Amino acid sequence: MEWIKDGNLDFLKKRKIEAREEAQKSVAEIIAKVKSDGDQALLDYTRQFDGIGLASILASEADKNEAVRHVPEPVLAAIKQAAKNIYAFHKKQMPKSWTEPAEQGVVLGQKVTPLDSVGVYVPGGTACYPSSVLMGAIPALVAGVKRVVLVSPPQKNGRIADGVFAAANEIGIDEIYQVGGAQAIAALAYGTESIRPVDKIVGPGNLYVMLAKKQVFGDVAIDSLAGPSEIAIVADEASDPAWIAADLLSQAEHDRLSMPILVTVSEAFGKQVEQEVMKQLKDLPRTDIASESVNRQGKIILVSGLSEAAQVINSIAPEHLELATGDPHALLPLIRHAGAIFLGKYSSEPVGDYFAGPNHIIPTNGSARYASPLGVESFIKRSSIIEYSNDALQANGQAIAAFARFEGLEGHARAVEKRMEGAVVHG
């Protein structure tokens, strides 16, 4: 891990990913092909990229039932409890419609409406992410979205991962398409014979999925552009170095580009954590991935005190932040930019990744500066309500017309003035 003792955070400037023009071009081609050839393009790309000849793009009920049988009972129970917790947390996020009188004769408000349809992308390949199904879909279900669709690439056995089916089954989602990559994003955005288009696409994916989401953005809504993820941990001797090391590694094992960061006031503690990281790395099944992440991106940042620790965290704007100091509540008010904040030494990141209830689809790569975790807010929208009585229009019409006329929009002024002149007749 790289030690930073002089407060120099220049490494943050290198975080932005420059997508190669080549990748952008092939994504544009894939999107164009799906637009023109529909299902046939999905079948062709699935054969080409996943090596699977699909009989059908829609996953079958039989496949789903078969898949669920392959998931061990304790895992099904954990999925069930996690779903319950995720439901409970997200229900607290639901905003309400309101209307209120403003001045005399004026009622203003906001009407909250769920989106009609949403597509959740669940990554596939060698791994299996039932947790992503729960985290992507439950907030949409809580929001009241009627049509929630899953897409996920087929595995080597020709169907979507067992756990993905099991999680979908738990929350009652049955419109599931066995297609992944940029082609899945294009199908969700523009539709094919099998897949009706959706209004919003959410969920993380690889670089091609991310680039496809950026390209379709504007024709359809997307959640965010996921990049490599981070964990930053502020810790000191109040915590066990072995626990902190394990948490750093839980992030590192995700992805070679992940960034595990320790921020500490104690050089001695930092060294202990570093030793533990190296020790625990050895027998981690995903040691290749985790080692590359730790060696290339791992940081131990030495700070002078809590105030500097908070400054460093706010500059990083990490996806995950653990405050594993003796008094995490003293530090919390200083934190401005972090996606999910884990308080105290027992609140290990995986508690939030799987189980506690808050979402694990969190802004990455510093975008916690301006973005939020996925939530019910991601699946509703607001309409403004404006109701003026005749009296209110008479009282304010002149000001409105003067403003409009000053902007050179005479038609706007006249629309108001016609009502001022005509209100005697039509009032």
Place this chain on the structure above:
Amino acid sequence: MEWIKDGNLDFLKKRKIEAREEAQKSVAEIIAKVKSDGDQALLDYTRQFDGIGLASILASEADKNEAVRHVPEPVLAAIKQAAKNIYAFHKKQMPKSWTEPAEQGVVLGQKVTPLDSVGVYVPGGTACYPSSVLMGAIPALVAGVKRVVLVSPPQKNGRIADGVFAAANEIGIDEIYQVGGAQAIAALAYGTESIRPVDKIVGPGNLYVMLAKKQVFGDVAIDSLAGPSEIAIVADEASDPAWIAADLLSQAEHDRLSMPILVTVSEAFGKQVEQEVMKQLKDLPRTDIASESVNRQGKIILVSGLSEAAQVINSIAPEHLELATGDPHALLPLIRHAGAIFLGKYSSEPVGDYFAGPNHIIPTNGSARYASPLGVESFIKRSSIIEYSNDALQANGQAIAAFARFEGLEGHARAVEKRMEGAVVHG
């Protein structure tokens, strides 16, 4: 105006704007140039596109004071009252942080934090939009954003429009840059010698501004991609055809691509409105623009009743919706997709454009299906809070570890299990 009597809404499919590749390329070039040459690129492009040789990119206090003197007193008063109303409405939108106990030993919550810095784009050219200053900036100020910056292209007199300065002055914004177009977006996203980068860019602009926002999206947040705007009015004999016609024209005069739509159960009423539109068009100062909008995109859609009217509206998902029927409240519950809803015959669109308080930066081009008007929500973000006690971790650790292990993430499982083993020592 085109009459639609058979319920065929195919015209909606043609709404999407295909940006020419050429325009995308020149925007990419402008962005690259601003990244490499900074201020010099801004000065060069401002000379090239606006025909202005700027002495400074930052607008001067002297220019601002001079500009405000050119704005008539009644307009200043209207700006002041509008600002007050916009503040009052947006204050009701502010979400609150919360933490709550979940199960035993578990506290969950959400911490709401404003963004650090925001750039508001205010269109320029021949027009002048003080209302866009208020609508773009006030929600950010209400959210608590510390640094709110304006950019707007200089006018022929070499400085930003008088009204823009006046509105900025009213709400206390003094970091104002006299630069527009894609170059302004690039400067806000990546910074130059004069302009520090911001975290989010909001506000409508022309095609180049829109394409630039799409290209920088991901490195920085943006509000939405503005396209041509719509008004849809559901009206019948309860309203004066002249008023409805004036409202259609108030949208039409904005832009040749604007779409004014009347939805009505009464063919006779539709014909009266159409006649009024043609009559009022004649002496409208912006008759060229409004005529093109009315003739090319204007629609009168005949429906069988309120239920069909609502269906049509939900398919259009208009930016602005007027419900100018006898009983607009009967129709409101059926409306799912509309940016701003004006209730009753006195609630003319300009009331909302300038004055009432809700935002006038509203999703266009059908994107009200999935997006909201600009608001306080656009300028805050949420961090999740997760706090588990030792007991809570012991109670749930096994389930979490089982879930993680099933996903193939052994490091996640171990991070939890280490705490279960070690909690006696460190508890």
